[in-house]
Amino acid sequence: MKNIKPIVFVMGVSGSGKSTIGKLLAKKLNIEFYDGDDYHPEANVKKMADGIPLDDHDRQGWLERLNLLAIENNEKGAIIACSALKTKYRVILQNNLEKKLVFVYLKGTFEEIMTRLEQRKNHFMPPELLQSQFNTLEVPKDAITVSIMQTPVEIVSKIISKL
Numbered sequence: 001m002k003n004i005k006p007i008v009f010v011m012g013v014s015g016s017g018k019s020t021i022g023k024l025l026a027k028k029l030n031i032e033f034y035d036g037d038d039y040h041p042e043a044n045v046k047k048m049a050d051g052i053p054l055d056d057h058d059r060q061g062w063l064e065r066l067n068l069l070a071i072e073n074n075e076k077g078a079i080i081a082c083s084a085l086k087t088k089y090r091v092i093l094q095n096n097l098e099k100k101l102v103f104v105y106l107k108g109t110f111e112e113i114m115t116r117l118e119q120r121k122n123h124f125m126p127p128e129l130l131q132s133q134f135n136t137l138e139v140p141k142d143a144i145t146v147s148i149m150q151t152p153v154e155i156v157s158k159i160i161s162k163l
């Protein structure tokens, strides 16, 4: 592993496994995990809970906060779960940061992720928003891309082998 204390953004659509994989990856690397969901302003959470997709304007301040979080953790490293759906969002996350961010893209089909979302309990994000998440997604070309059709342990060990 070249990158001992990386700043990793685990990205992908809602339900792709960002929180599950991010937490496990952080535990294995012994660095802090942050869930991007916890940094949305209340208005964003309410909008999503009401079944309305966020737009660029809604996401701007949230992405800026996560960029600051990355800067604060530049030395220690961090794992951050964040949808980071568009290329321009990933540019905001990298702003003024010394380290080059590592993006891990959790790749899965609409059908598989819909099944997981329908089974997930106690979460504000309604499965009906999944189509808009896929519509918004710009698949990253320079990310570590991992299929979600494996156990979390397998996914995390693949990620670590590529860091």
Ligand SMILES: Nc1ncnc2c1ncn2[C@@H]1O[C@H](COP(=O)(O)OP(=O)(O)O)[C@@H](O)[C@H]1O
Pocket: 012, 013, 014, 015, 016, 017, 018, 019, 020, 021, 081, 116, 117, 119, 120, 121, 148, 149, 150, 151, 152, 155
């Ligand atoms: N590799 C996996 N295999 C099977 N189920 C998974 C896997 N990763 C996550 N899940 C389950 O899928 C659902 C969505 O995962 P979650 O981590 O909440 O995704 P996200 O943070 O991207 O919205 C959860 O119920 C989680 O337990």
Ligand SMILES: O=C(O)[C@H](O)[C@@H](O)[C@H](O)[C@H](O)COP(=O)(O)O
Pocket: 013, 014, 015, 018, 019, 036, 037, 040, 048, 054, 059, 082, 083, 084, 085, 125, 133
């Ligand atoms: O950019 C967005 O539209 C949101 O960040 C969204 O992608 C994110 O997925 C939600 O916060 C729901 O949370 P889950 O990803 O945990 O479903």
